[in-house]
Each structure stands twice: as C-alpha cells, then as structure tokens.
Amino acid sequence: MDLPLKHSDSARDRRTSLVIFIGCFVVMVAVLALTPGALGVAAPQRLKFDLAPLLQQSWLVQFHVWTVATALLLGPVQFVLPKGTGAHRVFGWIWASAMLATAIATFFIRDMRDGQLSPIHIFSLMALIGVPLAVWLARVKAMSHARAMTGLYIGLVIAGVTAIAPGRVIWAMFFS
Template sequence: MSLQLLLDAPLAVQFHVLTVVPAAILGAFIFLRPKGTAIHRLLGKIWVSLMVATSISTFFIHELRVFYGFSPIHLLSVFTIYGCLQSVYFARRGDIRRHMRIMQSVYLGGIVIAGGFTFVSGRIMHQIAFGDGKAGFAAVFAGILVVAFLFLTVLKQRRRTA
C-alpha cells in the first residue's frame, strides 16, 4: 500500500479523497450515535458539507469518460447533492422519517456503493489499496455487496430497537 499515487494524482482527486474519507468515517459514527441531539445536528452539518464538497469535486475528475468526459458516477453526485439538500429541508421541517431515509440512502449510494467502485482494478484507490496485484472485478463487486448488506442489516436492527 503506497500513498505516492495519491500524492501524484490531480488536485481534484486529492481534494475528493480528503473530503470523502472523513465523510465515510463521520457518517458511520453519526449512524451509531443518538439522534436529535445538539452533537448530532453539528456533526450532521459537517457531514453534509463534506458530502456536498465531495460530490462537487467529482465534476473535476474525468478518469472514466463515458459521455463527454462524464460517467454515471457524476449522476450519482447530482443525486447526492440533491439528497443532502432535501434531507436538511425535511429535518428542518420536522419530517424526521424522510430525513433519516434520505440520509441512509445518501450514505449507502454516495459512500458505500460509489466508494466501492473506486476499488475496481485500474483505478487509483485500487492501486493504493492492493498495489500491483489485480483483484478481479467480481471480488471487488462482491465486497461492495457484502458491505452494503451489512450496512442495511445494521440499519434494520436499529429501526427495530428504536
């Protein structure tokens, strides 16, 4: 594992990683903490800011050029920004169920699924995490599915106890 590839990456990629890693950790922490407290609101504001910054940074990253320099990941970025804004709106309005559902979806789509695809062979994060070894796409995809399944299981258990 070498971070030199990240240090040599374009500034947009460095900024993206600098915002998404704390967002992933902070988001998981927020899901495990009590809701509605002052600290939840503060950490939530920080998390939303990180997610919006992360999503905006993707529009300056063009590794996968599917459609005029953009890829389906960029569409996910639009949904992430929209979801964050909608979630804040619903929280302020008092519709906590909608707020919670949207935040869970944003975390799952924007962190777990999109993050999992960064570890596909040939991408910078794959090379940083696995070096020169080539993990197959099926293995990476299976890992994404396992993480997503665990995430959903934890959320389902938390709903039952709430």
Template structure:
C-alpha cells in the same frame, strides 16, 4: 500499499479523497449515535458539507479513464450520477429535518450514505482506479 498514485493525482481527486474519508467516518458514527441531539445535528452539518465538497470535486474528475462509461463528451460517466444524488439528497435531508419530517430526513441520509459512500466508495476500489492502485498496487 503506496500513497504515490494519490499524491500524483489531480487536485480534484485529492480533494475528493481527503473529504470522503472523514465523511465516511462521520457518516458511520452518525448511524450509531443517538439521534436528535446537538452532537448529531453538528456532526450532520459537517457530514453534509463534506459530502457536498466531495461531490463537487467528483464533478471535476473525468469519467473512468475512457473505458466506455462516458455519458457526455467523454467527461461524465455513470459514477457521476452519485454527484447528482448528493446535490439532491443533501438539501432534501436538511429541508426534511428543518420541517420536522424525521422519516424523510432519515431516508435521505441513509440513501446518501448507502449510495454516496458505500456504493460509490466500493466502485473506487475497481481495478484501474487510483484507490485500487493505492491499496493493492498497479494492475
């Protein structure tokens, strides 16, 4: 394992990485802690803020190195759909919680965690991506 690829990466990639890691940890903790407490609420605010920063940074990361997944002008790829997921889901989850719609809030937050953290995070380990190179070495 070497952090050199991450250290040499663009600022957007570094911001993305350094906000998504604590979001993953906090999101996982949120899944197991009691719901409706002050701790849950504050952890949720921090988690949502981290996810919004993560998504914003991701919007500045170009498509998967030009490997055919570009959607618009070679910059946005299919993985950028998780940016849209986050921009829609975070406000929806907050709005649902403030309305007392526990079911809607739970669904939005679980969807954000599964899509934005687990699926997108899993895709980050694909060969040719910086996280793959950081963890497993060059391809």
C-alpha cells in the same frame, strides 16, 4: 431563530439506528461480494496502505478522496449517535458539507472517459439534490430525514466500491 430538535432517544430510536447501521454494513458487504474479485483481492496478505498513488494525483482528486473518506467515516457515527444532540448536528453538518464538496468536485474530475461524464456521476447528482433535501427534512423535523440520509450513505458506499476497481487510485493505494 433555531428551534432545538425535540427527538427523544428512546429504546426504539436506538434500535432503529442500529438496524440502519447494520443495514448499511450488509449493503456494503453485499456490494463487495458482488464485485468480481473484490473479496479475494482484499485478503490481508495483499492489503497495504500507500499514499503515494493519491499524492501523485491532481489536488482535485486528492480533495475528492479526502471528502469521500470523511463522509464514509462519519456516516456510521451519525447512525449511532443520539438524534437531535449537538454532536449529531455538528457531525451532520460536517458530513453534509463533505458530501456536497465531493459531489461538486466529481463534475470537474473527468480523467477516465476522455473528458466526458461517466455513469458514476449519477451519484453526484443524487447527492447534490439529496443532501439539501435531507437537511431541509431535518429542519422541519420530518421522519423521512433518516431515510434520506440512509439512502445517501448507501449511494456513497456503492459509488465508493467502484473506486476499488483495478487501475483506479484507491486500488493502487491498497493493493498494488
């Protein structure tokens, strides 16, 4: 039997959500700023969108990119939605499913290092452990659920920034 979450959406909760959202945004900007050439490359005159480089990849890479995009877009939505609501739960399950699916998919994508796992796979391992843990924390109504989800989202953003490197699919979709 599912018990409803009894989170109150107080002014303090909304401020906390806003701080988390702003913190994630700041981390994303900082990672972009610290990635050599990333901000200069993303200048509007060079920015474009072309799905062809993605569509030339295997179905597994395409699946990975779509699940990552889903998680990246739903993360900020989750941070600002009132906690404990039906919408927060539905989007939370979609986000958690996308994170788990993308983490599992990465273990089968080994094009870059001659079939070997790369250091970025540590984020996949973190997601495989962290997502079920964060869901469990929500089920037991632990306040650390928000911290776990925030950490997972920050890890997703950091891992995503590495996909912007020249020669990678995302680079080709937006900058070549």
